[in-house]
Amino acid sequence: MRKIVVRGDGFALAELADGDREYLDEHSDKAFDVDHDGRDMPIQYPVHRLAITDESGRELLGQVTWHPVSYGPSYGCLAWNFGRHLLPNKRGKGIGTAVLKALVRHLFATTDVDRIEGSTDVTNVRAQKSLEKAGFTREGVLRGAQLRGGKRQDMISYSLLRTDPIP
Template identity: 40%
Template sequence: MIRGEKVCLRPVRRSDLDILHDHANDVNFESEYNYFGLKRDQHLQSAFDSDGLLSTDFGTLIVTTLHDQFVGSVSYHPVRYGPGVSSLHYNIGISLAPEQRGKGYGVEAQQLLADYLFRTYPIGRVEASTDITNIPEQRALEKAGFTREGVLRRAQWRNGEFHDLVLYSKIRGE
């Protein structure tokens, strides 16, 4: 478990799968920025059985309060900017329950996840992207120590159209 001042990050437990599955198919939970259409039934079960939702290819951690109340989840996946191991970095994402937003949980969860990735893997950068209209997440990333790098034009297909994303990064040692 990774403990902060407000939240903890922990591996997904089997008992979390129903909650995660329900949220994965709920546009109100995922919000307009994280909803990419319906996911197949029990898709999380097979992934959990395979690697516990923690691997170098894709990882998910549960975000809880210090008293183990579910807040949401964070995830990471690799991105590459060239061949070879030294070009591997991670992109992170977050999904918080609507009633848990605006409390600083997302800021700390993203800080904790970036720190965890830097301690665990030989990477030079952690990055995150968000919709250009998602101002609360842009503020959260900046408070978490990420630097705005620029706009990725028409980079994401969601809700029947392309959307521009803002790219943020945190470099090892920052």
């Protein structure tokens, strides 16, 4: 049984169980997976992960991840960059927006980082709408930010500050 960290309306965020990452990979449609070009990342950072499950914590619906990014040499320049992935048959039901709101509340309640950011593909209009419904502000286009299918893809960046209202 997964340990539930955050409960939401119709979902929970829980610690991943053995085999969850493999299950998600096997059942993903890989619509926005990035290419791995074989080069090592010059900077390694810790990636935090929680499973998105049904309310009971039994059924796996997806996962959220977050890791630190820094825009300067002090803690005040630190942000959380998050990712969200729902299994294809769980998308379009409004759960993604609720998960984002719950993740934001969790990160602001358990850490003292003041900025949370994320991005989505320029063609992923549903994700853009979800981010905006969750209170994120569209910041702009990240030109060529991801490599997918051997081609550079633009991303739309979004952020939420601790001082922003969360709908």
